Amino acid sequence: MSLDQTQAQGTEEQRRAQALSLQRARPPIDVPGYSPQRFLGAGAYGEVWVAIDNNTGRQVAIKFYAHRGGLDSSILSREVEKLAFLHADRYVVQLLDVGWESVPPYYVMEYVEQGSLEDRLRRKGPLRVHEAVNLFTDVAVGLLHAHGKGVLHCDLKPGNVLLDQDQKPRLADFGQSRLSHEQRPALGTLFYMAPEQADLQAMPDARWDVYALGALLYCMLVGSPPHRHDEAVTEIERAEDLSERLARYRRVIESSPLPSDHRRVPGVDRALAEIVDRCLAVNPAERFANVQAVLDALEGRARRRARLPLMILGAVGPLLLLTLLSIVAWRWFSDSIEQTSRALTERALQSLDFAGRSVATVAADELERRFETVERIASDPQIVASLQEIANDAELQPLLRRLSDPALRTQLEAERKTLRAPSKPGPGLPVPPDQRPAAVKRLDARMAQLTAGNDRFEIASWFVTDGLGIQLLRIEPSDTTGQNYSWRSYFHGGSRDESEDWRPLPGQHVSRTQLSAVYRSRSSKHWSVAISTPVFSAAGPARRFLGVVAVSFPVRGKFIELGEGDQQFSVLVDTRPGDHQGLILQHPAFDVLAESDPGHLDRLAHFRLDPAEIPVPRDGDDDYRDPLGEAGGLPKFSGRWLAAQRPVRFQGHDTGWVVLVQESFAHAIGGELAQLRRAFLVNGLLAVAAVAGVLGLTWWLVMRSLSVGTNAFSAEPSSHVRLPETLTFQATQRQSP
Numbered sequence: 001m002s003l004d005q006t007q008a009q010g011t012e013e014q015r016r017a018q019a020l021s022l023q024r025a026r027p028p029i030d031v032p033g034y035s036p037q038r039f040l041g042a043g044a045y046g047e048v049w050v051a052i053d054n055n056t057g058r059q060v061a062i063k064f065y066a067h068r069g070g071l072d073s074s075i076l077s078r079e080v081e082k083l084a085f086l087h088a089d090r091y092v093v094q095l096l097d098v099g100w101e102s103v104p105p106y107y108v109m110e111y112v113e114q115g116s117l118e119d120r121l122r123r124k125g126p127l128r129v130h131e132a133v134n135l136f137t138d139v140a141v142g143l144l145h146a147h148g149k150g151v152l153h154c155d156l157k158p159g160n161v162l163l164d165q166d167q168k169p170r171l172a173d174f175g176q177s178r179l180s181h182e183q184r185p186a187l188g189t190l191f192y193m194a195p196e197q198a199d200l201q202a203m204p205d206a207r208w209d210v211y212a213l214g215a216l217l218y219c220m221l222v223g224s225p226p227h228r229h230d231e232a233v234t235e236i237e238r239a240e241d242l243s244e245r246l247a248r249y250r251r252v253i254e255s256s257p258l259p260s261d262h263r264r265v266p267g268v269d270r271a272l273a274e275i276v277d278r279c280l281a282v283n284p285a286e287r288f289a290n291v292q293a294v295l296d297a298l299e300g301r302a303r304r305r306a307r308l309p310l311m312i313l314g315a316v317g318p319l320l321l322l323t324l325l326s327i328v329a330w331r332w333f334s335d336s337i338e339q340t341s342r343a344l345t346e347r348a349l350q351s352l353d354f355a356g357r358s359v360a361t362v363a364a365d366e367l368e369r370r371f372e373t374v375e376r377i378a379s380d381p382q383i384v385a386s387l388q389e390i391a392n393d394a395e396l397q398p399l400l401r402r403l404s405d406p407a408l409r410t411q412l413e414a415e416r417k418t419l420r421a422p423s424k425p426g427p428g429l430p431v432p433p434d435q436r437p438a439a440v441k442r443l444d445a446r447m448a449q450l451t452a453g454n455d456r457f458e459i460a461s462w463f464v465t466d467g468l469g470i471q472l473l474r475i476e477p478s479d480t481t482g483q484n485y486s487w488r489s490y491f492h493g494g495s496r497d498e499s500e501d502w503r504p505l506p507g508q509h510v511s512r513t514q515l516s517a518v519y520r521s522r523s524s525k526h527w528s529v530a531i532s533t534p535v536f537s538a539a540g541p542a543r544r545f546l547g548v549v550a551v552s553f554p555v556r557g558k559f560i561e562l563g564e565g566d567q568q569f570s571v572l573v574d575t576r577p578g579d580h581q582g583l584i585l586q587h588p589a590f591d592v593l594a595e596s597d598p599g600h601l602d603r604l605a606h607f608r609l610d611p612a613e614i615p616v617p618r619d620g621d622d623d624y625r626d627p628l629g630e631a632g633g634l635p636k637f638s639g640r641w642l643a644a645q646r647p648v649r650f651q652g653h654d655t656g657w658v659v660l661v662q663e664s665f666a667h668a669i670g671g672e673l674a675q676l677r678r679a680f681l682v683n684g685l686l687a688v689a690a691v692a693g694v695l696g697l698t699w700w701l702v703m704r705s706l707s708v709g710t711n712a713f714s715a716e717p718s719s720h721v722r723l724p725e726t727l728t729f730q731a732t733q734r735q736s737p
Contacts, residue, residue, distance in 0.1 A: 091142025214279020416482025576656030
């Protein structure tokens with residue numbers, strides 16, 4: 001026997017149904033007034049044919065029973081009785097005629113064009129969620145109407161739900177139905193039948209139809225009834241008789257976990273899944289008490305879903321408003337911080353520019369004093385006279401010209417020594433004789449006398465060259481005396497040093513006091529710069545260039561006192577075009593490296609700034625990164641700085657040097673900015689929190705009011721359909737199977 005058929009209550013019924021199934025060419029009998037059209041289907045107790053009403057021309061369905069009299073007659077009378085009870089219900093297939101005396105007996109009912117729900121599921125598979133819910137609701141309403149008239153269907157399944165031309169359901173096949181006062185068992189179809197119904201001693205209960213409703217909805221969503229799987233079918237089919245078959249079915253249902261496939265169907269929400277679960281509860285006491293309770297649950301779900309957009313709007317609206325307020329507040333906060341930062345930065349850069357002006361003025365004053373000192377010494381009459389005597393010395397000049405010859409640069413060391421002062425004697429050693437020309441000795445003595453009071457400067461050395469560029473003397477004697485340095489910029493007045501074999505053309509020499517290009521000293525090996533000034537003979541037509549008086553300074557030390565603090569310091573940079581454009585002359589990082597890592601200091605000896613890295617004068621830079629500090633890996637000089645630069649000028653002369661003043665951004669405005677940011681942020685968060693609190697409280701009160709209204713509504717007894725007293729009494733009394 002198929003598991004999809006209603007379970008018959010005896011083997012005789014099964015035998016008759018099988019016999020009927022063999023007769024399909026024509027209906028069992030001709031029904032007067034009706035012309036048979038086609039076979040529609042067969043069940044446990046008979047078969048159904050489609051026919052034409054000869055009077056009206058409408059299609060009808062005729063259900064034939066196997067035999068007249070006996071059990072079949074009672075089945076027919078019961079079904080007709082129930083259809084008569086429900087003859088005016090739009091949710092039930094309508095009864096048109098009955099053939100009590102025919103063999104076999106029959107009844108005529110309206111024909112529903114679209115077939116059964118079972119046919120629809122077989123053809124197209126599971127329904128979409130909203131279609132299933134709408135159909136389920138209509139079926140439940142039809143059942144409720146039946147229950148309201150005291151009729152329990154007891155065999156609800158997809159095959160007994162017919163679909164009309166509008167796809168609206170009609171309940172059919174009331175062969176197993178019971179009236180509320182009937183206390184006889186009724187068997188439904190396996191896997192749609194409540195487990196307690198599968199008992200030949202069970203008494204009808206409204207909760208049987210509740211279980212079948214849940215199984216029907218489950219099947220519409222999933223495509224098969226709950227608990228139906230190969231193992232369960234095999235277990236039930238091994239039964240030898242109906243009683244064992246029903247017992248095995250009960251065990252399968254009671255031992256299986258609650259079905260869950262419907263929960264994985266897209267679109268099935270929690271409320272709908274819980275309705276299915278409660279309908280399919282194994283324990284009748286845990287099931288909905290009646291169909292009205294199922295409809296109430298559906299109505300509650302529909303109400304919540306209808307209110308969902310409002311709830312979402314109620315949640316999202318305040319959230320969007322809060323987000324918008326937050327964005328506006330954040331923009332205001334950001335703009336305020338930005339404006340304040342610009343104002344503080346501009347003020348700090350103005351202060352830094354003033355400091356740069358002051359430092360540049362100090363540097364210019366230092367250079368001017370040194371220029372004046374060099375010019376004063378160079379204009380001393382004895383210095384001029386000594387250089388004049390050397391220039392006119394007929395015996396000395398040939399030697400000086402030979403020393404100037406590039407071809408003999410490495411071959412005349414003995415001649416050069418004649419220009420050098422004696423070395424200092426060691427302990428117990430005699431003083432070597434001084435073999436220098438007398439004019440050179442007098443020049444040396446006078447230079448020593450004039451420069452003795454200038455120790456306030458950090459000086460590398462004083463030196464004098466003749467008109468050819470030969471170094472005649474050097475305070476603190478060294479082996480550079482006697483060398484030709486006309487290729488140095490401090491002699492020829494150019495912007496860069498030339499090669500050592502280069503010699504200037506006649507008249508190519510410095511014409512005024514000037515600052516030389518930066519060079520690497522041969523004696524000290526330090527980066528140095530020289531202030532040089534020309535020495536001329538007496539003014540007039542016979543004015544003659546006699547040589548150069550110069551003083552050199554180490555630029556990586558405290559060449560100029562620029563001033564330095566913990567959070568602000570100054571840097572001296574040579575921006576003049578040439579080989580060393582951008583060379584950093586002074587930087588506090590040099591002092592740090594000199595103490596901690598002299599080797600690294602040597603590696604940074606040629607470090608130069610790209611001209612593009614130097615801040616624009618007056619405008620400054622509010623996000624400056626110290627290149628030397630970062631290259632040296634010194635945390636003290638890393639990070640963000642404010643920087644301003646000022647050129648070093650005096651007497652209308654641009655030295656080509658600039659003073660770069662740097663101040664830590666955090667020290668200059670970072671503290672004020674951080675404090676202001678904290679204040680804005682705290683106040684903004686408090687304002688947003690206050691708005692969020694008000695909106696949240698309002699939303700909670702609204703949701704609570706709606707929730708209370710829903711609970712109050714659900715708590716009220718339904719007035720849609722009032723159940724008969726006997727049926728209500730039974731549903732109340734049977735709280736357990």
